[in-house]
Amino acid sequence: MKQTFILGLGFFAVSLVWPLYNIYVPIFLRDFIDSQFQINAIMTLDNILAVSLIPFIASLSDRTHTRFGRRMPYLMIGIPISAIAFILLPHYFNFLSFMIIITILNFAMAIYRAPTVALMPDITPAPLRSKANGIINFMGGLASVFVLVGGSFLYRANPNLPFLLTAVLMVLALFMLLKFIKEPNIGVPSEEETPSLRHSISEIYHDPNHATAWILVAIFFWFVGYQGVEATFSNYCVQFLGLDVADASLILGFFALSFLAFAIPAGFIGSKLGKRNTILIGLLGDTVVFILLATIGTIVPYSMLIMMILMFIGGFFWALININSYPLVVEQTSEDKIGTYTGLYYFASSLAAITGPLLLGAVVDLISFKVMFVFTALSYALAFYCISRIRRQL
8 A cells, every 4th residue: 555655646746737737827818808618728738638649649559668667767758848838837928828738737737647546557457446546546645635625825925836836746646656556567468469559448338247347437427517617617607706816726725625535435435335326326415516616606695605505515426436536447447458447537537528508508697606516416416327337236
């Protein structure tokens, strides 16, 4: 488990970037754009690159053999470039410079995201993967709490500090991974044994149980809701509730704090109840939470305390879903195709992260911010239906 905690540093490095990115980039974009749909469209850039690159890079990492391992070369390239771009992020001087910075940042992040995640099943036996994923996501949750809650105070002191400190921590995490993580040597496969992305997709399509297909569709639906809210939440708080952007970061931080607290227990719950049943409980719980959040500022008066409590409860149910979903995907395949299936997991989630913000941005422009959490609740309900279609226990 020591290696798992250290490996969590890689996920820590990934998770440092996105909460700050999703909170502050929509605010920066308001300097140039008024339409929430157009802002959310730009916020999908990382996921457009992810859909285009991550499945290819993940599958490529299955076939990569260097003295550093299969996955590490991608971290060694992607993390330093991401760190530099993140430092530059708040220093834009016009729209073109801002778009160049976020494009470089997103491209670099796409290089190392899937190889980082694929390291976990590489070094962890199948029965322990939910628990290991809980530990790794605990580190990711720790990163989210650090940058959302701590970053809120740092931003008040100096708007550049959260970005600079995040970049420094990313580089430190890379050094720790290189020093302590030793990838298993599985040998160099022959040309016939080399896993193919196309072959893996064909296997999923022809599976008579359709279990993997239902899992991937469910992942798509719950990330449509989750990513839609994440891209819209800061402007929802500022434009609809009339709050300060730092307060938006603090409220969302309670969701991340709860995820942090329950990440490891969620892995144990998944091992005890089964991943399918645990995910169903999480989806049902979050559907109810988002319906209740939809009443704030519409049916009932705004209360920061109530929002924080509901966000904390929602984070618990999100842990049940998120901690058990990735192990559920990679357990559908063999060891030599873990990178490929990791890429398919990211393809589903990244496609959702393009679709969700665009759909929700369009709905907000057409109706108003008050429908945001209704949209999310519906997405989670559809994901619940998909997981319920899997008849065998997983």
